[in-house]
Amino acid sequence: MSRRRETAPIPTTVSDTLNGVTYKRLRYLGKGGFARCYEFQNATTGEVVAGKVVSKSLLTKPHQKEKMMQEIALHKTLQHRNVVMFKSSFQDPHFVYITLEICKKQSLMELHKRRGPLTEPEVRYYMKQIGEGMDYLHNTMKIIHRDLKLGNIFINSDMVLKLGDLGLATRINSPDERKRTLCGTPNYIAPEILVKSGHSFEVDMWSSGCIMYTLLVGKPPFETSSLKETYSRIKRTEYVIPEDTVGPAASNLITSMLMNNPKTRITATKMLQHEFLTEGYLPKRLPTSSLTVRPHFT
């Protein structure tokens, strides 16, 4: 039975000595991978940010430390409305700290759990922002996210969607480069990663197709009780779109994102031009009430 590795207690006050900022550690928000997330309040300005805390005692292998440093190095270069803003990173003898823009309405995972299937205007609203964020990552920054999933796509207090958690992200350094390795298991993993035929930006389009299907239908496209069977269905691209609940334009966009062959899969640029995102009612801003109750669009 594996013993939980004991880690030092996380201080209630942490200091970013380089920037001369002290934070009070407030509410526990959750955890992801090695990280635990808290509300951090700037002791001088009162600003509240999301503080991710990673115990150095868990970063035992060199590649784990490198992965953490790569996530920070990539994330600090990003600035886009639909990507979580990186604020700072610092460390003390026991922990590495990353402070990020806080998204008080949590992630699409909590929305999905609370609401189940969403209306098409809501999915249009969220998918358009995911498309904008991916277009920026892929075409401006040449970055593949590689782990887009409901749990790391956040909503801020203005109901603006933000792509977060770049723990598996990587930069493409030349137009034809195909990545061959990926340490970590993406939630919505693309078939080319499973068959190890090399992967690039298209894997994020596959994940977005899984996200759009899940938001609209209320459950993931390839979910089964066994991981082996799920992977087999992904490789065979075996899924059903319920035509009674999903309209033709939405169905066409999902199909375009879930093409088995990455070469024929829709790109972020083309996704933003797709009729599902350009035709049909697009709310300027969703009401906060839509996080819990199905909205009625007049």
Ligand SMILES: COc1cc(C(=O)NC2CCN(C)CC2)ccc1Nc1cc2c(cn1)c(C)nn2-c1cc(Cl)cc(-c2ccccc2C(N)=O)c1
């Ligand atoms: C007020 O803002 C938030 C409240 C809550 C909240 O009320 N959580 C409750 C869940 C149920 N339990 C019982 C009580 C706490 C969650 C996220 C918030 N905001 C937030 C979190 C952020 C970021 C920006 N904003 C960024 C950037 N990263 N994370 C982040 C980082 C890590 Cl390590 C975990 C998780 C995380 C927390 C919970 C579930 C899932 C996840 C997840 N996505 O992994 C999230």
